[in-house]
Amino acid sequence: MSTTDVRTQRDGRTLLITIDRPRARNAVNASVAAGLASALDELESDPELRAGVLTGSEGNFSAGMDLKAALQGESPDVPGRGFGGVTEVDRQKPLIAAVEGWAVGGGFELALACDLIVASQDAHFGLPEVTRGLIAAGGGVIRLPRRIPYHLAMGVLLTGEPMTGRRAGELGLVNQVVPAGQAVAEALLLAERLAANAPLALAAVKEVVRAADGAPESEAFAAQSTVMKKLMATADVREGMTAFAERRAPQWTGK
Structure with a gap:
């Protein structure tokens, strides 16, 4: 199954879900949110699928909310499911974020909503909402202080400055740090290890x-x-x- 802005592909017992808006650095608009919600429904409803991997196309995970679309009245939220149709969903099956390039704003929040994170060493994670007069309301201000030490989380939230995948690994924020270009491959291997369990x-x-x-x-x-x-x-x-x-x-x- 695929939509214009979200592609899905089966890899054994894993569903690979790809945000496919490379010209917009895979920013989330209403179409992406609907596509992600549909992809998660596919993952949850198919008994042959045991885990999912969420990633972005052409070297970036996601730049977060599409501000241009938002200014035109589009919402990146799905009612009852949160930002991108992902951040407020109680899923039964494990979901792994495979992060290359930029995962900022809502993109970082999509990764934080996943159960596991595999990141390239030169990935960048950030929550720059305060630089635009906003807060990271898609789970960033709630989840990040639970994942890393309080003062380090507050530094990310209050400065809006990003950290590298290597630094995220040092802080225990991600499960695996891999060479550039290897995040999806390693996430799929990790998903297959999960799929072997009950x-x-x-x-x-x-x-x-x-x-x-x-x-x-x-x-x-x-x-x-x-x-x-x-x-x-x-x-x-x-x-x-x-x-x-x-x-x-x-x-x-x-x-």
């Missing part, structure tokens, strides 16, 4: 992490107990235990 277990991890975020420990354990009760009743748990006992690879059904 899909219901992957979804359960994400559900517990969301429930525990900011919650008191007692509430977090209570939420985890509810998720575990459902998980233990699945065929995949029995298959995982049986496969271990029989010394073979498990055959997951997602049931």
Whole structure:
């Protein structure tokens, strides 16, 4: 499936989602937002797909909100899904950002909304909204201080100055730092490693992490107990235990 500004391609059990507006540095307008929302629906609804990789075309991830389109009244948000149709979505399947070039403003926020990030060493991450009289309201001011130390996050948010992929790796903001041009290839390899694991277990991890975020420990354990009760009743748990006992690879059904 593809739209004018967003392309999808299947790579084994992974859906590669590419923002395809290179002349606009893959900035997000209404068309891109709709295309990304549709791509995530495809990922979530197809049981053959286990993970997604989000990237941008021709050497840039995304320059964020298309300011020219916004001035003409276009919204880069999708109701109920947030910026780009991505930043406020509770997904069951893992999504990996593969970042080359610039991931700034909403582009950085798209990456922060993903579960994992692979970045080239010369990528650039930044939230320059304050230089335009705005704030990073697509999740940047909320998520970044939870991912890196407070004062470093505030430096990014208050100065609007970018950091390199290498620096993001030093701060633990990204999972892997790779040579330029290798982010998508490495993200696809990482996605295949995730796809080897039980899909219901992957979804359960994400559900517990969301429930525990900011919650008191007692509430977090209570939420985890509810998720575990459902998980233990699945065929995949029995298959995982049986496969271990029989010394073979498990055959997951997602049931």
